[in-house]
Amino acid sequence: MRIELLIGGFAILIGILASILSRQTTELIVAGNYVIGSHRGSVANATQRPWMTRLIGIVFVIVGAALVVYGVDDAPGPRPAPAEQWELILPLVSSGVLGAFGLGVLASRRRLTALAAERLKVNGAEIYEGDQAERSARMIVLTFAIWIFVVSALISAAGIIFYLRA
Numbered sequence: 001m002r003i004e005l006l007i008g009g010f011a012i013l014i015g016i017l018a019s020i021l022s023r024q025t026t027e028l029i030v031a032g033n034y035v036i037g038s039h040r041g042s043v044a045n046a047t048q049r050p051w052m053t054r055l056i057g058i059v060f061v062i063v064g065a066a067l068v069v070y071g072v073d074d075a076p077g078p079r080p081a082p083a084e085q086w087e088l089i090l091p092l093v094s095s096g097v098l099g100a101f102g103l104g105v106l107a108s109r110r111r112l113t114a115l116a117a118e119r120l121k122v123n124g125a126e127i128y129e130g131d132q133a134e135r136s137a138r139m140i141v142l143t144f145a146i147w148i149f150v151v152s153a154l155i156s157a158a159g160i161i162f163y164l165r166a
Helices: 005-019 024-035 038-047 050-073 088-105 109-123 133-165
Strands: none
Touching: 005 024, 005 050, 005 109, 024 038, 024 050, 024 109, 024 133, 038 109, 088 109, 088 133, 109 133
């Protein structure tokens, strides 16, 4: 299996999720930009719409499908030499380190949520007040942790796939 298949599959997954959950993805993008700064948040709030998120999702699906087709079309035959140990160990170790970082984010999610909610209240005071800021901040922190685990799983899957290919 080639890396294009893995990256293309990941892009297709992101595109499908962005297309189906376009309103939630749009809210996440706007809230994340308000956490960074009030100017970025107001620009994202003025320009980001659910139809635009769907369009970006469709572009991700098209690019991912093109990568998958290219990876299948250009795939080499069976590998003549057996896989090296580092081809399995290196991705698994990096996946473990990334997974530990994700666990650290989950372990400190209350502190990170409070920090993100404070930034939302300061930068987007008229939009994010009280409980809305807490919910949006919790959504940002948990989404970040989930994507860390998804990338970690993809890295470990790539290591196992490259090791087992014959």
